[in-house]
Amino acid sequence: MAVRPIVISGDPVLHSPAEPVVDFDDTLRELVQDMFETMDAAPGVGLAGPQVGVPLRLFTFGYVDDDDVAWRGVAINPELWITPVPADEADEDEDVEGCLSFPGERFPLRRAESAILKAVDLDQKPFEIRADGWLARIFQHEFDHLDGTLYVDRLEHHYAKIAVKVRRKNGWGVDGLSWMPGVDDLEG
DSSP: OOOOOEEOTTSGGGGSOOBOOOOOSHHHHHHHHHHHHHHHHTTOSEEEGGGGTOOBSEEEEEEEOTTOOEEEEEEEEEEEEEOOOOSSOOOTTTSEEEETTEEEEEEEOOOOSEEEEEEEOTTOOEEEEEEEHHHHHHHHHHHHHHTTOOGGGGOOHHHHHHHHHHHHHHTOSSTTOEEOTTTOOOOO
C-alpha cells in the first residue's frame, strides 16, 4: 500500500468523465488499498479515482455518523439517485463542503438531503446504501468526481467568484499539479 499524490483542480483527469471499471484484478485491489491509505492520510471522508489520476469510476469513503456508525467502503461503477436539492441558499455553517482536489478551502453548497447509492465491491458483489445528511453529501461529492465535476463547479455565484480567485492566486487550473498527503500541508 502507498499514499498517492492527489491531483489539484485544473488537471484534465478531474474535468472529464471517468471510464467504467472492467478489470477486477490485483491492480484494482492495489489501487483501492492505496486510495484508502491516501484518503486517511489526507485526511478525507471520500476519494475518487480521478483524484489520484486514475480515470476510473470508483470511489472510497470513510465516515462516522452522529450515531457512531462507521461507514467505510469502495463503490465501483456506482449509480446514484438523489432527492431534489432544496432551492434555498446554502447555509454558511451547515452546508460547508471541501475537496482534497481544491485543498484548504471550504464553501457552502446545497446538496440533496438523501441519496441511494448502488455499486459493486472489489468482489463484484452488488450493494445498496440509503444515505441521509452528510453521508448522502459524501456520495454526491464523490459521484460528481466521476462525471468530471468538482464541487466548486456547483457553487452559487458569489462563492464561485471567490473560488476562481483562490484558483488563480494558488496557480491552479493547469495540468499536472498535485499534493502529497503527509508531506504537503495544503489542507491547513
